[in-house]
Amino acid sequence: MFKTSRYIVHSSFLLISFFSFSDTTYYKCVTEKGTIFSQLPCDDEATTYKVNTTGNQYSGPKVDYTKQLNELEREKLLSGLQAExxxxxxxxxxxxxxxxxxxxxxxxxxxxxxxxxxxxxxxxxxxxxxxxxxxxxxxxxxxxxxxxxxxxxxxxxxx
Missing domain, CATH: 1.10.287 (Helix Hairpins)
Structure with missing residues (x-):
């Protein structure tokens, strides 16, 4: 139970940290008992993997949805007026x-x-x-x- 809660705490901490905007280095410590993510280096008994994150956030193309909606609304209104x-x-x-x-x-x-x-x-x-x-x-x-x-x-x- 203690291991599970510790793993959940470390995992949630890691996820929260991943969403921060600063560049950060994390360590993945693999032991016989399990895997732990930490911002501190692992002890000598664990195999250490370095995980680097960057502040770059990738997003899709910028689309102005308001403009598209306004255009659709304008076209609908225009077609209604033409029908009338x-x-x-x-x-x-x-x-x-x-x-x-x-x-x-x-x-x-x-x-x-x-x-x-x-x-x-x-x-x-x-x-x-x-x-x-x-x-x-x-x-x-x-x-x-x-x-x-x-x-x-x-x-x-x-x-």
């Missing part, structure tokens, strides 16, 4: 198609009516509805156009 920009452009296209479809329906409605008096009444109604359609279209387009401009500014900042 594509989505808003698609919404504009859909709004334009819906407006054209509504205008076409109103024109078809006018063409089906034969009586002049009904035609004049329907023309006024169609004109009112087209104004409403155009007003809603312009409002929706302006909202989406503002979003697109904001997104383009953000994308320009990240590029």
């Amino acid at each position: 920009l594509r989505s808003n452009n698609h919404k504009l296209t859909i709004l334009d198609r819906n407006k054209q479809r509504a205008e076409y329906k109103q024109q078809e409605r006018l063409n089906h009516i034969l009586a002049v008096e009904d035609k004049n009444r329907i023309t006024k109604d169609i004109t009112k509805k087209l104004k409403v359609i155009n007003k809603e279209y312009k409002k929706d387009v302006s909202v989406i156009t503002k979003q697109i401009k904001i997104l383009e500014k953000k994308i320009d900042q990240y590029q």
